[in-house]
Amino acid sequence: MKPASRPMLARWRLHGLPAGLQASPYALVFLLFFVLPLVLIVAVSFWDSTEYEMIPAFTGKNYAEIFAGCSNAQDMCVTFRTYLSTFRFSALAWLSTLLIGFTVAYFMAFHVRTARMQTVLFVLCIIPFWTSNVIRMISWVPLLGRNGLINDFLLGLGITDQPLDWLLFSPFSVVLAFVHLFTVFMIVPIFNAMMRIDRSLIEAARDAGASGWQILWHVIVPLSRTGIIIGSIFVITLVMGDFVTIGVMGGQQIASVGKIIQVQTSYLQFPLAAANAVILLLVVLMIIWGLTRLVDIRKEL
Amino acid sequence: MDGKRGLDFYLLAAFFGAFLLFLYGPTLTIFVLSLQGPDGGLVFPMRGLSLYWFGKLFEGIGVIDIGAALMRSFKLGLCVTVLTVTLALGAGLAYRKKLWGGGPLFYITVASLIMPSIIVSLGIGLSFRLFDGVLRDFFVWAGWEIADSFATSMGLYTSALGAQLTWTLPFGLLILFAVFNRFNAAYEEAARDLGATAFQSFRHVVLPLIGPSVVGVAMFGFTLSWDEIARTSQAIGDLNTLPLELQGLTTTVTTPVIYALGTLTTLVSCLVILIALGIATFAQRRTKRGKDVA
Numbered sequence A: 001m002k003p004a005s006r007p008m009l010a011r012w013r014l015h016g017l018p019a020g021l022q023a024s025p026y027a028l029v030f031l032l033f034f035v036l037p038l039v040l041i042v043a044v045s046f047w048d049s050t051e052y053e054m055i056p057a058f059t060g061k062n063y064a065e066i067f068a069g070c071s072n073a074q075d076m077c078v079t080f081r082t083y084l085s086t087f088r089f090s091a092l093a094w095l096s097t098l099l100i101g102f103t104v105a106y107f108m109a110f111h112v113r114t115a116r117m118q119t120v121l122f123v124l125c126i127i128p129f130w131t132s133n134v135i136r137m138i139s140w141v142p143l144l145g146r147n148g149l150i151n152d153f154l155l156g157l158g159i160t161d162q163p164l165d166w167l168l169f170s171p172f173s174v175v176l177a178f179v180h181l182f183t184v185f186m187i188v189p190i191f192n193a194m195m196r197i198d199r200s201l202i203e204a205a206r207d208a209g210a211s212g213w214q215i216l217w218h219v220i221v222p223l224s225r226t227g228i229i230i231g232s233i234f235v236i237t238l239v240m241g242d243f244v245t246i247g248v249m250g251g252q253q254i255a256s257v258g259k260i261i262q263v264q265t266s267y268l269q270f271p272l273a274a275a276n277a278v279i280l281l282l283v284v285l286m287i288i289w290g291l292t293r294l295v296d297i298r299k300e301l
Numbered sequence B: 001m002d003g004k005r006g007l008d009f010y011l012l013a014a015f016f017g018a019f020l021l022f023l024y025g026p027t028l029t030i031f032v033l034s035l036q037g038p039d040g041g042l043v044f045p046m047r048g049l050s051l052y053w054f055g056k057l058f059e060g061i062g063v064i065d066i067g068a069a070l071m072r073s074f075k076l077g078l079c080v081t082v083l084t085v086t087l088a089l090g091a092g093l094a095y096r097k098k099l100w101g102g103g104p105l106f107y108i109t110v111a112s113l114i115m116p117s118i119i120v121s122l123g124i125g126l127s128f129r130l131f132d133g134v135l136r137d138f139f140v141w142a143g144w145e146i147a148d149s150f151a152t153s154m155g156l157y158t159s160a161l162g163a164q165l166t167w168t169l170p171f172g173l174l175i176l177f178a179v180f181n182r183f184n185a186a187y188e189e190a191a192r193d194l195g196a197t198a199f200q201s202f203r204h205v206v207l208p209l210i211g212p213s214v215v216g217v218a219m220f221g222f223t224l225s226w227d228e229i230a231r232t233s234q235a236i237g238d239l240n241t242l243p244l245e246l247q248g249l250t251t252t253v254t255t256p257v258i259y260a261l262g263t264l265t266t267l268v269s270c271l272v273i274l275i276a277l278g279i280a281t282f283a284q285r286r287t288k289r290g291k292d293v294a
Helices: A002-015 A019-044 A061-066 A078-111 A115-130 A133-138 A149-157 A171-195 A199-207 A212-223 A225-240 A244-249 A257-266 A270-292 B007-033 B052-059 B066-094 B102-114 B117-142 B156-181 B186-193 B198-226 B242-249 B257-293
Strands: none
Touching (some): A002 B198, A019 B066, A078 A115, A078 A212, A078 A257, A115 A171, A115 B198, A133 A244, A133 B242, A171 A212, A171 B007, A199 A212, A225 A270, A257 B117, B066 B156, B066 B257, B102 B156, B117 B156, B186 B198, B242 B257
């Protein structure tokens, strides 16, 4: 043992630990807390259960329960309705964060002249990401509530004669919170992509007589594509699985796929929750697959 | 791109300003409203000006001991920070060599980042429950006394810690990827040519150069852990973290005490961000000065 290990130690001394050893604690965390749990979710989604325990089995009854009544074309089942509503939130949040995020990134990348100023503005955009989401949600209460600033303002101007109820704990406030929380996930990748655009391409387009809009649409947008797609993946998956934002900003009254899973988990209905998770996972994977056909993430870091 | 600013610049600048107002405005209103007197409510106008609600905070809200929850979150955050930095750094360095299984590990990392948190959380909660069953059977089989009192292996430093790492580690590794992509390996080779061991060249060459980014990774580790809800929610034992308590309070509390709590946790986040930015800037300056001298 000794003679063999000495050259090994000498090699480590000179070249460092072997890569496999260095990465193993990292890999172990993902094996235990990510891969294994996902495998168990898939397995348990086929298990049987009573009110208080899970029973290992192979049954499709959890899936059958989720899709019960979904073959009826006239009256949409709860599952389809929930997915439809979650898709709608995703689409609205995606479109809003994309438009705002692109504009903000475009301003920082192409209209701010010094690198120092760019850094400062960029950091300003992401600082809120490092603070609490729930606090950022409840901070809308004093603004949007029945007696909040917006309603006071509208009543004061006589634009409405009674407070608007749809401002808070409504689909509107949910989308507003998504935009508030998730636009950063658009800004960062799009800004990153824009900063890699060779400025001489824009000069060339201008010399060739392109207008500002033409440059934006035919040069900058296509070259920012990777950033747009990465941002879209983030925002869409975040909204598809969300239960915290919809819970707090919807006054715990609006259904979402994530919320169904959360409620079932808290009632310890693990097999049912697992089946719902598998379906959500498949839906999300399909969306991501569709989007990643357009981009190679690893090249873009 | 030089010369006078056009109209489009001013329109975009106005848009950007409005966006910053949208980003920061609401949070600032709760800072202000948390400073009300004892008659304060959830909305404007301000009723009085005092630190009354911050005092209330530490008397506990209902049955919840805020001070204890704060300490729990803080300690957990520190653990997550240390593990995020060391594990991500280890993996980041490993990727610079030939790493067996590096491809799949990268995809798992990205998958963990974009996986809906509720699924991760459910999976971890489920795994621990199944593991508890196995553990209980084992205690009974072994005839250990603990079998009667054993409740669960879930807790802050087991399931919750793991859940948070699935969220913080991907950020850590991706940041380091970006750093090492731009890293000039010539410095290291020079160190090796001069007879440095691997550890010496890491400690005295690589680490000072990537230092600011490592501080950034640490800051991500702490701030993301400090506010984490979605992944921790189903993967925690009896004792909640501060953000989970806060989330529960949003539906029941109708006094500015919740704003005081929000202000307090945001101040902690901001303090950590400021410290990290300060250290990173300082480290960068020092490295640059070192380079200029050399």
